[in-house]
Amino acid sequence: MITETGLITSNRCIARNLWRLEIEVPEIAYAQSQPGQFIEILVDVTWERPLRCPMSIAGIQDNRLSIIYKTIGISTHSLATKQSGETISIIGPLGNSFSIAGAGSIPVLVAGGVGLPPLLWLHQILTKQNITHYLVIGAQTGEEHFVKTDQHKNIYLTTDDGSLGRHGTVIPVVESIIDKTNNIYIYACGPEAMLAAVQDTAFEHNIGGQLSTESYMACGFGICQGCVVKRRDFKQADHSYNLRYALVCQDGPVFNMGELYFG
Ligand SMILES: Cc1cc2nc3c(=O)[nH]c(=O)nc-3n(C[C@H](O)[C@H](O)[C@H](O)COP(=O)(O)OP(=O)(O)OC[C@H]3O[C@@H](n4cnc5c(N)ncnc54)[C@H](O)[C@@H]3O)c2cc1C
Known part of the structure; x- marks a missing residue:
């Protein structure tokens, strides 16, 4: 676990209420972080908000790490005002990571809302390794999607309101993949209700996998x-x-x- 002052190199809006932040943090970036791990960001140095925000790592390139965040409350709205050139305190890499399943299994990545960032990174790694896999991304509405549907690349989108991709939750798409594919292994990250539904589906079809969950946390390292x-x-x-x-x-x-x- 490293505490480092990161230099913001980019912070831009990529979809409705969703931002991508890139930060130079050489020590954390070279600490062999893996998809699933997260960082804790001290958005503002103020006694009113001493707690850091946990954010999954969405990717690492050279000495730069990226996160994708939704503006929800006071800290994430403040984060969205940060400009390139500003610095910010980061602790990381924290937590464990997804482990790639055994050879021969077909990974199905299931993301809901801001559960997407760690799975996007896993998707990049699997793509680089030429491992056939599926990516199913659910959002409330089409304006929250910033990845394009591409059935040739096995990328499927769903929306709760039917404004983009398949109408409904990710589960029917996961079911349809299960129907036509053998030896599936699921990786999921998203809201608790989605994880519960994914777990029920996996039990029903006797499929293994890993789920990344969120919870309110103050420190990020067990204290x-x-x-x-x-x-x-x-x-x-x-x-x-x-x-x-x-x-x-x-x-x-x-x-x-x-x-x-x-x-
Ligand atoms: C392991 C992990 C990874 C996460 N990854 C992402 C991500 O990649 N992208 C993203 O948009 N969000 C992610 N979150 C959720 C994100 O941390 C919260 O949305 C964010 O802290 C909200 O802060 P806020 O001050 O804007 O909201 P407020 O609701 O005003 O929150 C006040 C404080 O409560 C705590 N808090 C609020 N919501 C959460 C939450 N869901 N989880 C933990 N603490 C919370 C924070 O300490 C925050 O400072 C992750 C959470 C966890 C636990």
Whole structure:
């Protein structure tokens, strides 16, 4: 884990309420970060907002790291005002990462909303390695999509309001891929409801995979104990806190399919 002052090289709006920020952070960039890992950004140095924002790494090129973020509250709106040339404090790389499944399996990447950034990076790596895979991206509306549908590249989009791509959630598209493809392995990141539905679908078809989850967190490295999630398979006799619960920041954010309970 490295604390570094990053130099912003680009910060631009790429879709409705979605921004891509590029930062020069040589030490973190060369720390062999992997898709799934995240950083903690101190957006403003002010006593009113001392907490950092966790953001997944969306890609690394040379000494530059990128994130894709949605303007939601006070910190992300403030982040969107930052200009190239400004500096910002970053801690990273944090958490674990997706591990590439065994040879012969076909990765299906399922992203919902701002769950896309770590999967875009995984998609780039799989593309570079010529590994056949699918990318299914869900959003509420077409204005939130910045990746284009390309059935030749197995990229499929869905929207809740039907304004772009297939109308509805990602699940019917995932089901249709399952129907025509053997030996699938799922990687998913997105809202909890989507992860729960992906996990149910995977159970139904006996498919393995990894899910990256989000949780409110203050520190990002196990001190605050704020990002607790419940494990699925604990036994009533297990009194240990660690067997019943996991920390998203340290044990995750990536968990094996079936490892977590989505209540
Ligand atoms: C591991 C991880 C990876 C993430 N990756 C991304 C990403 O790639 N892109 C993206 O847009 N968002 C991502 N998020 C969510 C992002 O951290 C929140 O949207 C952001 O912190 C909201 O801050 P805010 O001040 O604008 O909003 P407010 O709602 O005003 O939040 C106030 C404070 O609450 C905390 N907080 C609020 N929402 C969340 C949240 N969902 N998760 C954790 N803490 C939160 C933060 O400490 C924040 O400073 C990720 C969250 C986690 C845990």
